[in-house]
Amino acid sequence: MWLTEIPAPDFDLAMTLDSGQVFHWETAGKGFVGAIGDCPVYVEKDRNILRAFGSVLKLDRLKRPSLRKIVSQYFALDHSLAEICASLPRDPVMNAAKHFCRGLRIIRQPKWECLATFICSSMKQIAHIRQISRKLRERFGQARKINPPSPRLRCGEAITVFTFPSAERIAASSEKALHRCALGYRAKNLLATSRLIANRDLDLEQLARMADVDLHAKLCALPGVGAKVANCVMLFAYERLRAFPIDVWIERVLREQYFPGKRKLNVGRLRAFTEEYFGDHGGYAQQYLFHHARMSMGRSKSKVSGRRGAESLSRSRA
DNA sequence: GCCCAGGCCATTT
DNA sequence: AAATGGCATGGG
Numbered sequence: 001m002w003l004t005e006i007p008a009p010d011f012d013l014a015m016t017l018d019s020g021q022v023f024h025w026e027t028a029g030k031g032f033v034g035a036i037g038d039c040p041v042y043v044e045k046d047r048n049i050l051r052a053f054g055s056v057l058k059l060d061r062l063k064r065p066s067l068r069k070i071v072s073q074y075f076a077l078d079h080s081l082a083e084i085c086a087s088l089p090r091d092p093v094m095n096a097a098k099h100f101c102r103g104l105r106i107i108r109q110p111k112w113e114c115l116a117t118f119i120c121s122s123m124k125q126i127a128h129i130r131q132i133s134r135k136l137r138e139r140f141g142q143a144r145k146i147n148p149p150s151p152r153l154r155c156g157e158a159i160t161v162f163t164f165p166s167a168e169r170i171a172a173s174s175e176k177a178l179h180r181c182a183l184g185y186r187a188k189n190l191l192a193t194s195r196l197i198a199n200r201d202l203d204l205e206q207l208a209r210m211a212d213v214d215l216h217a218k219l220c221a222l223p224g225v226g227a228k229v230a231n232c233v234m235l236f237a238y239e240r241l242r243a244f245p246i247d248v249w250i251e252r253v254l255r256e257q258y259f260p261g262k263r264k265l266n267v268g269r270l271r272a273f274t275e276e277y278f279g280d281h282g283g284y285a286q287q288y289l290f291h292h293a294r295m296s297m298g299r300s301k302s303k304v305s306g307r308r309g310a311e312s313l314s315r316s317r318a
Numbered sequence: 319g320c321c322c323a324g325g326c327c328a329t330t331t
Numbered sequence: 332a333a334a335t336g337g338c339a340t341g342g343g
Contacts, residue, residue, distance in 0.1 A: 020324060122325035128341060129324080184339030189326085226326050247324040266333065290324075 001055045001147065004068040008050040010081050012103025013043060019104055019291045020126050021236050023117055023133040024164070033146060033159050035137075036074045037110050040144040040161045043071065050075070054146060076105045084241075084281045093257045094285060097292035104291060106235060106283055111204040112197065113164040114237035119190050119224040120183060121232075128182070133164075135181035140165035140173060171198035189224025196222065212240055235283040244274045244282040253293050 017025040017032055025034040031044025031051075041054035052071045056064050065073075072078065085098055120132045141162040148158070170178070171194040178187035196202040202222070207215055215238060219230035231245035246254070246267065254270050255262070278285040 118324080121323095123323055123338080124325090124340075125323045125342070127323095131341085179339095182340060185326090185337090186339080224326070228325060232324070245324070248322090249324070268332085294324090 001053065002067040003051070003053045004066070004071065006050045006052070006068060006072060006077065007048060008045070008075075008077050009048040010103055011045070011050060011075065011077060011105060012101075013045040013050065013075075015101065015104045015291070016075065016107060019101075019287060020294070021232075021287065022107060022109060023126070023130045024137065028159055033161050035144070035161050035163045036070055037113075038142075038144075038163050039067070039070055040146050040163075041067075041071065042146055042148070042159070050077070053148065055144070074108055076107050079105055081105070084284050087279060087281050088285050088288075089277060089279075093253070094289070097285075097288040100292045100295070101288040104288065106239075106241065106287060108239060109237045110164070111208075111233070111237045112167050115193070115204065115219075115222075115225070115229075115233050116164070116167075116170070116190060118229045118232045118236075119193060119222075120186050121229065122186060122224070132181055132183060134162075136170075137162035137164055139177070139181060140169050167194040167197035170194035186224060192223035193225070208238060212242065215240070216243075235286075241281050241283045242275075242279075244271075244278060244286045246270060246274070247290070249290050249293050250286060253289050 013032070025032040028042065029044070030046075031042055033040070033042050035041065036054075038057055039054050041052055043050065043052045045051075050071070052067060054067055056067055056070070081103070088094055088098060116136075117129065117133050120136075121129050124132070141164055143160050143162055146159045146161065170190060173191070175187050175191050178191060181187075183190060193202075197204065207218055210218065212234070215234060216227075216230050219225050219233055220227060225233075228245050228247055231243040234240040234243035235245065244250075251267075251270065254274070255265060258273070259265055274282060274286075
């Protein structure tokens with residue numbers, strides 16, 4: 001077990017973990033517990049310090065990076081948010097999201113874990129995706145314990161966390177077993193894709209060398225992976241910061257904020273716009289717009305009446 | 319019961 | 332090429 005403290009002044013841990021890019025971190029004490037790959041970790045933000053406590057596997061410890069390296073890499077503390085934000089468009093919608101999401105980082109997730117959870121994400125609310133992720137971990141992953149050494153770490157008692165199951169482990173399960181994790185029709189896709197990996201027909205690490213377009217096409221060829229999921233995996237696991245996933249939230253933001261009242265707008269037109277407008281860090285723009293929109297929706301009570309509500313509000317003020 | 323959800327896919331126009 | 336409907340499940 002190791003303890004490390006990392007200066008991270010422009011990093012919002014809680015917002016990053018609650019922004020719908022990763023689904024397994026759970027609050028514990030004043031921080032969060034989860035797994036970074038095979039490493040069980042407790043993390044907390046204490047003023048400008050990111051404090052992490054956890055263990056690295058004993059096998060091949062010599063080749064193993066330090067906990068500090070693992071945490072810094074995972075949370076992308078090397079990303080210069082100042083430069084990234086400066087490169088984003090400066091329209092009112094983007095500015096508001098940018099301001100609201102200060103400190104939110106696009107993290108670097110393990111590739112299979114990211115691919116698998118986003119295969120499970122289709123037509124699911126984030127709370128459901130979290131449930132699915134937890135069930136997969138509890139049922140097929142490995143239990144690892146975190147034993148806090150001192151009350152300095154405000155995480156309380158010993159905690160068990162579960163690693164995400166390998167593709168081989170999922171492939172060795174069954175569609176019925178996956179169904180019991182509330183996967184629904186997604187079970188078949190997850191199983192099929194896991195078997196491509198277990199059978200050596202697909203090596204996710206090898207794909208990292210491919211150009212964006214080719215990587216996107218390769219991912220889209222996998223069962224249960226379409227344009228949206230492929231872009232999520234590119235953004236959250238392959239560090240392709242241009243990737244701009246368009247889900248129902250983002251599509252709503254684009255239609256209402258960037259093309260208000262425009263009728264003939266298919267997904268292809270929206271895609272053409274986002275790729276040229278948001279630029280090299282479009283993925284950050286997308287995540288900020290997504291999180292801001294999702295957090296703002298709670299205020300208007302009813303989701304369906306949200307649009308009408310906003311409209312009538314602006315009219316009544318006029 | 320209704321609505322919707324970080325969509326994908328086969329089928330039809 | 333673009334629109335449409337089915338798909339499993341759970342929360343509000």
